[in-house]
């Protein structure tokens with residue numbers, strides 16, 4: 001028996017016992033929304049620091065709203081439970097936190113509606129470091145899979161079932177020899193990575209896909225936009241990005257909660273810039289690492305210490 005707990009059906013239970021029925025609506029149809037939140041071990045204070053927790057729970061509420069999910073608890077209570085779970089699990093290393101709001105009805109017939117369902121909230125943690133190797137540049141390919149469209153399965157909502165799109169793109173990219181992939185929209189514009197947003201640098205200007213390009217409105221994306229503008233004085237443009245802009249960018253990197261800031265040094269076998277990790281990428285990687293570790297007093301509001 002491990003000493004780890006999860007939160008399920010309104011209570012903390014040992015992780016091994018945190019199971020749901022095979023008849024659950026969310027299991028049958030992917031009808032759930034989730035968040036990926038990261039908490040960092042802060043060695044100076046011997047505490048955990050949860051990064052931008054309120055923003056993650058705000059996005060979870062928005063995802064829920066789109067999917068007609070009604071969580072039995074509100075965002076403040078979710079944050080309280082998250083703090084309680086970190087304490088119970090005695091986390092003392094970087095940790096990934098996974099809250100889920102899901103359609104909990106037990107379905108016995110093929111009646112598929114997302115109105116008037118019974119919805120629930122659950123939560124667990126796993127230790128996590130190094131989702132991608134950020135120490136050197138990544139080789140990224142353009143996926144032959146297209147990103148989900150807002151009028152099919154909205155990318156703006158973090159819907160569990162939508163991660164079939166991520167899994168197809170990421171797996172086929174790996175099998176083709178790439179570290180990760182860029183996924184295009186149906187119009188052929190750059191949307192984002194398999195499960196992270198993408199930034200390019202061209203002529204000292206930071207460019208990232210607009211929120212109308214079928215991206216998840218990433219919290220790391222918004223963090224980096226703030227840091228780039230306010231700390232590095234860079235101009236940031238959000239707009240549609242053409243595929244071949246990847247090939248002529250001076251620098252490129254992925255951004256996400258698990259990914260953090262991951263520099264890209266090759267797209268489709270073409271070096272990005274001079275083929276080395278660029279200086280703006282490095283500076284943002286460093287600033288981001290300081291921010292999540294609570295080392296930027298100006299942005300201390302982003303870190304909840306536990």
Ligand code: PMP
Nearest residue numbers: 195196197216218219220256257
């Ligand atoms: N896009 C997708 C599809 C993702 O799954 C993620 C990870 N949550 C991101 C972008 C990055 O979002 P965030 O910075 O909020 O983690």
